[in-house]
Amino acid sequence: EAQVTQNPRYLITVTGKKLTVTCSQNMNHEYMSWYRQDPGLGLRQIYYSMNVEVTDKGDVPEGYKVSRKEKRNFPLILESPSPNQTSLYFCASSWWGRDTEAFFGQGTRLTVV
Amino acid sequence: ILNVEQSPQSLHVQEGDSTNFTCSFPSSNFYALHWYRWETAKSPEALFVMTLNGDEKKKGRISATLNTKEGYSYLYIKGSQPEDSATYLCASDMKSSGDKLTFGTGTRLAVRP
Numbered sequence: 211e212a213q214v215t216q217n218p219r220y221l222i223t224v225t226g227k228k229l230t231v232t233c234s235q236n237m238n239h240e241y242m243s244w245y246r247q248d249p250g251l252g253l254r255q256i257y258y259s260m261n262v263e264v265t266d267k268g269d270v271p272e273g274y275k276v277s278r279k280e281k282r283n284f285p286l287i288l289e290s291p292s293p294n295q296t297s298l299y300f301c302a303s304s305w306w307g308r309d310t311e312a313f314f315g316q317g318t319r320l321t322v323v
Numbered sequence: 324i325l326n327v328e329q330s331p332q333s334l335h336v337q338e339g340d341s342t343n344f345t346c347s348f349p350s351s352n353f354y355a356l357h358w359y360r361w362e363t364a365k366s367p368e369a370l371f372v373m374t375l376n377g378d379e380k381k382k383g384r385i386s387a388t389l390n391t392k393e394g395y396s397y398l399y400i401k402g403s404q405p406e407d408s409a410t411y412l413c414a415s416d417m418k419s420s421g422d423k424l425t426f427g428t429g430t431r432l433a434v435r436p
Binding site for chain 1: 366412426428
């Protein structure tokens with residue numbers, strides 16, 4: 211089954227404690243991205259990757275890091291989480307090409323206290 | 324960030340009613356317009372990706388139209404059912420955006436049995 215898998219689904223952590231949210235897709239997609247969803251705002255892109263070892267900032271990259279060492283995986287790293295990073299996070303993947311649909315993971319609800 | 328706007332913000336209809344909502348996007352540098360359906364506690368799922376002015380797409384009781392010259396798209400649901408209850412997201416892909424989708428805040432639809 212074609213899917214994008216994120217883990218964990220829910221996470222409560224403390225300020226400053228490094229964490230990683232994993233994302234894996236099994237569709238051999240070149241393009242992967244991370245979004246955050248906050249109340250009253252649309253999904254905002256954090257980082258994206260057009261292929262292995264190619265990553266770039268989205269609209270709200272501050273406080274986040276990513277890596278793309280393998281095509282299928284695109285982890286999101288919060289080196290020193292802060293309460294303003296409390297949000298719902300989605301990973302998405304798609305074929306390169308602008309008329310192709312994005313496939314989303316199940317979401318990770320992160321709370322930083 | 325270029326704005327994508329959706330209206331109404333929320334909508335309550337009776338089972339069997341037909342309904343429609345609007346997505347407005349910047350018409351300059353347009354490349355593609357995406358519609359996604361997002362049910363609570365699930366991943367957003369693609370409904371349509373549209374690129375051509377005047378394009379009309381249909382999936383079951385749901386259809387969408389696109390006007391790229393004036394920068395809007397309509398999503399129609401014919402004979403709404405309770406299982407249509409979800410948030411409907413649109414996203415614009417601009418030529419200058421490097422495949423980045425800019426999302427609206429969504430229209431939340433509730434269908435009463």
